[in-house]
Amino acid sequence: MPHGDVITLPKLLTKVPEVVGNLPGLIKGARMGKLTDTRRPVGLGVAFERAASEHSAGIALIQDERAFTYATLNGWANRIADYLASIGLKKGDTVAVNLENRPELLATVIGCAKLGVCAALLNTAQRGKVLVHSFNLVAPKAAIIGGEQLTAVQAVRDRLDLREHFLYFADQDTLADPGEAPETYVNLAEAIKRRSSANPASSQRTFLRDPLFYIYTSGTTGLPKAVVFNHGRWEKAYGGFGFSSVRLDAHDRLYCTLPFYHATGLVVCWASVIAGRGGLVLARRFSASRFWGDVRRHDCTAFGYVGELCRYLHEQPEKPDDADNPVRTIVGNGLRPSIWKAFKKRFDIDRVAEFYTASESNVAFTNVFNFDNTVGFSPVGYAIVQYDKEADQPVRDARGFMRRVRKGEAGLMLGEITDKTPFDGYTDPEKTEKAIFRNVFKKGDAWFNTGDMMRDIGYRHAQFVDRLGDTFRWKGENVSTTEVEQILDGFEQIVESVVYGVEIPGTNGRAGMAELRLDRPHGEADWAALSACLARELPPYAVPVFLRVTDGGVETTGTFKHQKNTLKEEKYDLERVTDPVYVLLPGEHRYQPLTPEIQQAIDGGEYRF
Structure with a gap:
């Protein structure tokens, strides 16, 4: 982590002209961030209705060839809210929502918000017992399932506590053609056709502490937890990101490939778009090869990111027109210092609206002053x-x-x-x-x-x-995985690294191990140069003992968090690991291939680590 990035008064003063130009937005966002009035209607439904009233003909949402104005999306959400009310759902109830990134998901979330119903946004990658756990945890009164998720839900249907009100959106443009619902499911696209498109009175009855979403933790360790995200928190994010940090307007479009079961896409990106009366260009999932083509085709001036998304884009072969794109602002979290400035320069990005928070957190930082290598400023x-x-x-x-x-x-x-x-x-x-x-x-x-x-x-x-949770102890010292990853990522032959601790029989603590993705076959890597680099840049206890080289991508969750549990369990065991493994033996100065004989000697205590 760069230590030269300490903010000084002279540095701060260089940002004054930029800040003064957005002073009204900063003040408005700061005021919204300190909202305490429990009697004032707030939240997603209230804000979207206001946007639809003020900018009804503006494009609110695009996916591929489908485009929706604010008025169209608002009316669609109203019909969903009216139908949910007709089957007995009311403020305070929960609906399980299992849809991928598509317009039906956004209309559903707005409709639930207007009714005061809490949408439990299930991770669309969940299967089996994890899906059952997440579903039953929130005791939903109804479920809205996309055709793309039907197989996963049907496989566990008999273990779900809900017995009625399974609603269905076919995996297609359901406004043009509702499609057919499977047996025991209600075709929601068909059911809402004759419902009211008018704003419901309930949308003005959502207040500061009323639940809006359940967002699930990733479940990288143990079963997921459901985090309550209320209308007040959404309103504060709407102010802090929409007005203070991201600062879009009606001419802007933000491209988002992040899953909407996660707060970065669902809250940060979308709220920023609504605040500016701009357009959200929504992708089903991230594709590095299609990314810039979509950005240019839809004239997107912003996009949402997590750190690894930027890394994947940066790893793509350079092209002469990399900087020839309409993007000015990017918003997200986890952009690594090792590529921050290079990424901005290559793609001609003006502002990185990096932020720090978590789904359950009550503290947030946003990079309103556009400094490099910082999560930004916090007013709370x-x-x-x-x-x-x-x-x-x-x-x-x-x-x-x-x-x-x-x-x-x-x-x-x-x-x-x-x-x-x-x-x-x-x-x-x-x-x-x-x-x-x-x-x-x-x-x-x-x-x-x-x-x-x-x-x-x-x-x-x-x-x-x-x-x-990502630190481990070795040789009596604490090792920061993030800092070791940054050193590894800075070595020119390494594309990506994941660092974790593994147990060696007869030793205390955990030895460092890294999974690496290289830009060349492992037999052609300069292991002597890497060994020298790590010895130069890291204290001895932080230098990884084992290196595992993978040809594929490092396994991640849907929000690009590295899945380390399996790596820790497999460690350096050649009977479980098919990838090449290298080891830095005690007293040696260069990594060498791990063989079954060396592994047996390590496990037998013949080497003193």
Whole structure:
């Protein structure tokens, strides 16, 4: 992580002209971020109706050749809301929604929001027991299933607690042709045809703390948790991103390939579009080869990202027209410092609206000042506190209170829990309480534990350092996987890396291991140069002991988070791993291929690591 990116007053002053030009938006977004009025109607339904009234003929949504004005999409959502009300659903109920990125999903989510019904946005990659868990966890009163998800749902239908109101959208343009619904499902496209297109009265009855969505954690460890995302949080994101950070207008279109069961696409990108009265260009899924063609075809001036999406784009062969695209602004999180500036230059990107938050978090940062290599600025109460990784807990003084880090230092990020920044928690109260630290700086205060290590770089700006769950201990030291990955990614022959810890029999802690994707066959890689690079750039305890080389892409979740559990389980076991594995043996200065004989000697304790 670059340490030279500490924000100084002279640096801040260079951004003044840009900030002054957007001062009204910054002020509006800041005010919305501190919303506490529990009697004022807020949220997605309210905001979309306002946009449809003010910009009815404007294009709200495009997918491939399908385009929808604000008026059309609003009327469609109203018919869905009217039908759901007709089968007895009401404010406070939950509907399980299992649709891929397509217009039917957006119309459904708006319709649920208008009715005050909470949409549980199921991860479309879930299958089997995980899908059953996620579905039953929120006790839905109805389910809306896309034809593309029917096989997955039918495989577990007998294990779902819901017995009626299974609604169906065929996997096609259902406004043009409703299609046929399978037996025991109601064809929702057909059922809503004669329902009212008028705005329902219920859409003005959604308030600050009323649930809007359930968004599920990725489930990379254990079963997913359902995070409550209420209308107030949506309103704050609408202000913070839409007006303060991203700053689109009616002439802008934002291209989004991120799954809408995740908050970056569903909340950040979409709310930014609605705030500007712009257009959302929605893709079913990400494709690096089609990405820029879609951007140019639909004249998109912005796009949403997560860090690995940018990496995949950056890995594509360079073309003379890379910079010849209409994009000015990108919004997302996780853009790695190792490619940040190069990515901006190659694709001629003016602004990176990087942000930091999580589906359940009550603290957020946005890069409103357009600095490089930062998650940005936060107007809400937060603290970065000293953390003892060996004890796996924050440092407390003699009085039992935590201590803030100094500028330039890293520590654990906490979000202050107040009326303005509540922590809405999970469906499980016990898990909610475990995420809270109490008596942090004074008796009676409460702070949300983000679980993330951040660096204070001054003037309420921060840099992401690591997730506590992604650190491991080796040779009595704590190893940050993120920082090791950044060094590996900086080696010219490495395309992508994932770092994790693995157990070696007879040793304490976990040895470092990295899965690598190279730009050449592993037999042609310069292992001596890589060994020298790592010895030069990393302390000895942080240099990976094992390297696993894969020809395919590194396995990720739908939101591009690396799946490390399987890697940790398979570790360097050649009976389970078909990829080539290299090892840096004690006393050696160069990686060599791991053989069954060397593995047996390692596991038998013949080498002293």
